[in-house]
Amino acid sequence: MTDRPADPAASPAALAAALRSTGYLADDGLAxxxxxxMRMNRPLFCEGEPGTGKxxxxxxxxxxxxxxxxxxxxxxxxDASQALYDWDFPRQLLHLRALEATAGSGTLDxxxxxxxxxxxxxxxxxxxLEALQxxxxxxxxxxxxxxxxxxxxxxxxxxxxxxxxxxxxxxVRATTPPLVVLTSxxxxxxHDALKRRCLxxxxxxxxxxxxxxILHSRLPGIPERLAAQVAGxxxxxxxxxxxxxxxxxxxxxxxxxxxxVGASHxxxxxAAATLGAVLKYREDADRVRKQLDSxxxx
Amino acid sequence: MTNSLIGPSGPDPADAxxxxxxxxFTVVLRSAGLAVTTDRVVAFLSAxxxxxxTSRTQTYWAGRLTLCSDPDDLPRYDRAFEDxxxxxxxxxxxxxxxxxxxxxxxxxxxxxxxxxxxxDEEGDQPTxxxxxxxxxxxLRNRDLAELTPAEREHLRRLLALxxxxxxxxxxxxxxxxxxxxxxxGRTLRxxxxxxxxxxxxxxxxxSRRPRRVVxxxxxxxSMEPYADALLRFAHVVVRxxxxxxxxxxxxxxxxxxxxELRMRDADxxxxxAGRAIPDWSGGTRLGEVxxxxxxxxxxxxxxxxSVVVVFSDxxxxxxxxxxxxxxxxxxxxxxxxxxxxPHAGKxxxxxxxxxxxxxxxxxxxxxxxHSLATLEELLEVVRDA
Numbered sequence: 005m006t007d008r009p010a011d012p013a014a015s016p017a018a019l020a021a022a023l024r025s026t027g028y029l030a031d032d033g034l035a036x037x038x039x040x041x042m043r044m045n046r047p048l049f050c051e052g053e054p055g056t057g058k059x060x061x062x063x064x065x066x067x068x069x070x071x072x073x074x075x076x077x078x079x080x081x082x083d084a085s086q087a088l089y090d091w092d093f094p095r096q097l098l099h100l101r102a103l104e105a106t107a108g109s110g111t112l113d114x115x116x117x118x119x120x121x122x123x124x125x126x127x128x129x130x131x132x133l134e135a136l137q138x139x140x141x142x143x144x145x146x147x148x149x150x151x152x153x154x155x156x157x158x159x160x161x162x163x164x165x166x167x168x169x170x171x172x173x174x175x176v177r178a179t180t181p182p183l184v185v186l187t188s189x190x191x192x193x194x195h196d197a198l199k200r201r202c203l204x205x206x207x208x209x210x211x212x213x214x215x216x217x218i219l220h221s222r223l224p225g226i227p228e229r230l231a232a233q234v235a236g237x238x239x240x241x242x243x244x245x246x247x248x249x250x251x252x253x254x255x256x257x258x259x260x261x262x263x264x265v266g267a268s269h270x271x272x273x274x275a276a277a278t279l280g281a282v283l284k285y286r287e288d289a290d291r292v293r294k295q296l297d298s299x300x301x302x
Numbered sequence: 303m304t305n306s307l308i309g310p311s312g313p314d315p316a317d318a319x320x321x322x323x324x325x326x327f328t329v330v331l332r333s334a335g336l337a338v339t340t341d342r343v344v345a346f347l348s349a350x351x352x353x354x355x356t357s358r359t360q361t362y363w364a365g366r367l368t369l370c371s372d373p374d375d376l377p378r379y380d381r382a383f384e385d386x387x388x389x390x391x392x393x394x395x396x397x398x399x400x401x402x403x404x405x406x407x408x409x410x411x412x413x414x415x416x417x418x419x420x421x422d423e424e425g426d427q428p429t430x431x432x433x434x435x436x437x438x439x440x441l442r443n444r445d446l447a448e449l450t451p452a453e454r455e456h457l458r459r460l461l462a463l464x465x466x467x468x469x470x471x472x473x474x475x476x477x478x479x480x481x482x483x484x485x486x487g488r489t490l491r492x493x494x495x496x497x498x499x500x501x502x503x504x505x506x507x508x509s510r511r512p513r514r515v516v517x518x519x520x521x522x523x524s525m526e527p528y529a530d531a532l533l534r535f536a537h538v539v540v541r542x543x544x545x546x547x548x549x550x551x552x553x554x555x556x557x558x559x560x561x562e563l564r565m566r567d568a569d570x571x572x573x574x575a576g577r578a579i580p581d582w583s584g585g586t587r588l589g590e591v592x593x594x595x596x597x598x599x600x601x602x603x604x605x606x607x608s609v610v611v612v613f614s615d616x617x618x619x620x621x622x623x624x625x626x627x628x629x630x631x632x633x634x635x636x637x638x639x640x641x642x643x644p645h646a647g648k649x650x651x652x653x654x655x656x657x658x659x660x661x662x663x664x665x666x667x668x669x670x671x672h673s674l675a676t677l678e679e680l681l682e683v684v685r686d687a
Contacts, residue, residue, distance in 0.1 A: 016353070016360070036353070036363035043352040044345070051373070081474020081508075093486035100493070111497065118494055149603070152475075152511070153545055191603025196371065200341060203349075203367040206376060247601070247631075 012068050013042050019068070027221045028057070028064035029214060037205040038065060047163050047184035049199055052207030055251015058187040062144035065183060071140035074182070076131035078151040084158060088168055089133045092126045099126070122172035132162055136178040142185065148198075149188040156198050163201050212239055215255060222256050226263065233270035233300075234259045238282065240299050246288040258282040272296050320355055321347070327386045331369055334378045342369050358387065442674040446644070447527030454530075460674055461534045462568060467685045468543045469609055471637075473511040482507030512546040513637065514608035515539065515684060518595065521551045521579060522586035524617045528644045528672070529582075530572075532613050535677055537563045537571050548604050552614065553581035556594040586617060588657050589624030596631050609687045610636040611680070613671060615645055616657035626660035633664035638687040642671035642680055 012022035019042075020035035030038070038061070041048040050058040066073035076087055103117055127133075135143035148156070162168055163184060167177040186202060188194055210218060212235055219231040234255060242249040250258075261281040267274035275296055283289045292299065328346060332338040349364040362383055370379050438460065441453060449457060478488060488504035517536045521529045536549045540563040551557045562574035576582070599605065610632060618625055633639050641661060645651055647670025653662055662668070667683055670676040 032359055033363050033366070036360060037367050040349050040352060040364070040367060044348060046345070079474065081511075083475055091487060091490075093490055096490055097493075100490075104497075114494065114497070121490075121494070152473075189602065190373075191606075196337065199371040200339065203345075204371050205367060206370075206373050247597070 022068045023064050026064045026067045029218055029221060037203055041203055042183060045181055047186055047202040048205060049186045049202035050205045050207055051188045051190055053251060054189050055253040056207040056209060057252055058207060059146055062142055062185040066142040069140055071142050072138050073142050074131050074135045075144045075146060077146050078148050080150060082151045082155055086130060087132050088130050089170060090128045092128050096121050096126050133168060135182040136176055139180050141182040143182040145186045147189060148186050149192045149194060153195060156195050218252060219259050223259055226259055227268055229269050237270060237299060247285045250282045254282045330382050330386055334382050336369060336375050338369055445672045446531040458534060461538055464538050466539050466542050466681045469513040469685055469687045470510040471513040472508045475509050476506040477509040479505055479507035481505060512543050515547045516604055516608050516610045517549045518612045519551050520614035521553045521582055523583045524615050526583050533572055533575060534568060537568050540564060551579050552591045554584045555581055556591050585619055587620040588618045589620050589628055592625060592628040596628050600632060600635050605632060605635040607637045609638045609684050611640045611642060613642045615643055616655040618657035622656040622660040625657055629661040629664040638666045639664060640667045640683060641665050642669050644672040646670040647672040647676055
């Protein structure tokens with residue numbers, strides 16, 4: 005990754021080249037989007053089918069920038085103490101007891117005690133605070149659609165100001181704002197106020213040629229023929245009206261599985277044996293198994 | 303090209319200042335239905351400032367990344383971009399035709415005009431008088447399909463008065479409570495007030511949040527007499543809890559109308575929903591449409607652990623096994639699956655229509671929905687789900 009003297013932030017093309025060297029193949033739109041996110045200091049909102057490389061993009065970006073990747077996985081009911089910061093209560097209690105023990109008979113000055121309790125050393129940085137405090141960092145807020153709307157509202161300050169306010173300490177502001185990547189699988193509509201602060205990138209499944217390239221870059225040494233066959237078969241599967249059409253991640257899994265069972269090309273037997281790597285529903289597998297011949301012929 | 307792009311535009315030479323053309327483009331996008339706000343326009347211009355304005359690809363992406371916010375926006379954006387930037391480069395001077403047709407007033411056909419007062423009483427009996435005589439109690443039990451225009455108007459007002467309670471579920475979020483695990487933060491703060499003496503443990507527990515409700519309203523021909531009332535009912539429910547209720551119509555295709563129904567005013571919301579529904583009073587392929595719902599929305603999250611209510615008479619013209627399979631999927635995703643059939647409230651009703659028979663094994667409840675009283679009953683079932 006460091007064999008490239010060009011600054012990845014110089015132009016979209018330079019960034020695409022840098023991403024390519026990490027094994028992530030970016031098209032024009034993706035390169036422009038990430039370039040603008042860096043230049044304009046705006047979060048990148050990635051939406052698309054599962055398995056189109058949203059999370060992998062954040063990982064590749066961190067690698068390109070030599071930055072730390074900090075990941076926040078969203079879930080139902082996530083709140084500030086899980087995303088932002090929390091106080092280390094056991095240690096605070098110990099500290100309080102220690103103060104009492106050393107104070108002897110004299111009474112404690114409440115204000116001074118409180119000030120010493122809410123000291124940054126008792127602060128547990130959760131992903132967002134950590135990202136603000138870590139100089140070059142990429143903050144991945146994964147699957148924001150799983151969090152609730154209160155949490156979205158709470159992200160607004162962080163995303164625009166690159167700062168959070170901790171009542172007992174004050175404002176913590178990032179010296180170098182982290183590059184923020186938000187992902188969503190569209191299980192729920194994310195509020196427009198949040199989207200407006202971001203660059204909006206819709207990710208589709210890659211075209212055939214790009215998917216073959218992705219296979220080559222992720223699985224070096226994969227036979228040309230196998231890569232082309234797998235990519236072609238996955239493409240056919242995506243058009244086969246399945247409950248869960250395979251994403252790029254499944255394509256890679258499938259090719260890897262085929263290599264592991266020692267298949268040099270894709271035929272009915274090897275496909276049937278490894279179908280579990282690409283199809284995740286019994287109904288889908290049953291249907292496809294019956295039509296494997298015609299699928300592989302296409 | 304990267305000189306100061308932001309600022310008042312001078313109307314001088316034709317291609318010296320691209321701002322006018324770019325802003326013109328955003329105006330076209332707005333009229334094509336994209337939510338282009340001023341801050342988005344500013345973002346678009348500053349994106350171009352970082353890129354090469356003379357590059358078509360980069361201009362395209364600068365706009366797409368800053369002005370779109372939904373996959374549905376993308377085809378509209380592509381079309382507008384093509385129109386605006388293709389003929390002579392530079393844009394701005396090109397002719398732009400607003401291709402959108404005025405929306406057909408489809409809803410009007412369904413709802414006989416009943417603007418306050420009168421005008422179209424049918425029949426010989428003055429309906430106004432009859433409506434007054436019938437009173438709320440009688441009207442509550444009348445079949446929605448057999449109402450006179452005046453009664454329909456009365457019913458609308460009654461519908462608007464409904465205050466549905468939403469079902470709830472346990473949230474992962476914690477809040478102060480008398481029971482549950484200890485809350486270290488509040489306990490510590492309380493101790494601090496007592497000079498570090500911990501007199502009592504403060505506790506917290508999971509809060510409750512509204513459970514998601516999904517309404518699927520069949521608007522095919524056979525449901526026509528009920529569609530208006532049912533959509534009004536859906537409006538009331540969506541308005542009550544806009545964040546957690548989703549509404550769709552089923553016909554020859556699936557249409558999401560949640561966004562339209564969130565409007566405060568019932569008539570405007572219904573008119574907007576009417577514009578969004580392309581297949582009023584058409585046929586049904588219930589199985590296919592249900593599959594579209596489960597594929598596109600249900601499995602992704604809208605139906606997961608939610609209360610799903612299907613309003614349909616179950617007339618299925620396609621093969622019923624498709625519907626059966628989809629209902630079984632939906633049953634596995636949803637918390638409760640309720641079917642509301644307006645005919646179920648009539649004497650001699652038996653669930654024999656193909657669609658109902660296929661769906662029946664997967665339903666938690668089969669209700670009638672032909673009158674206001676039965677809709678109120680439905681709300682109780684939903685609340686207790």
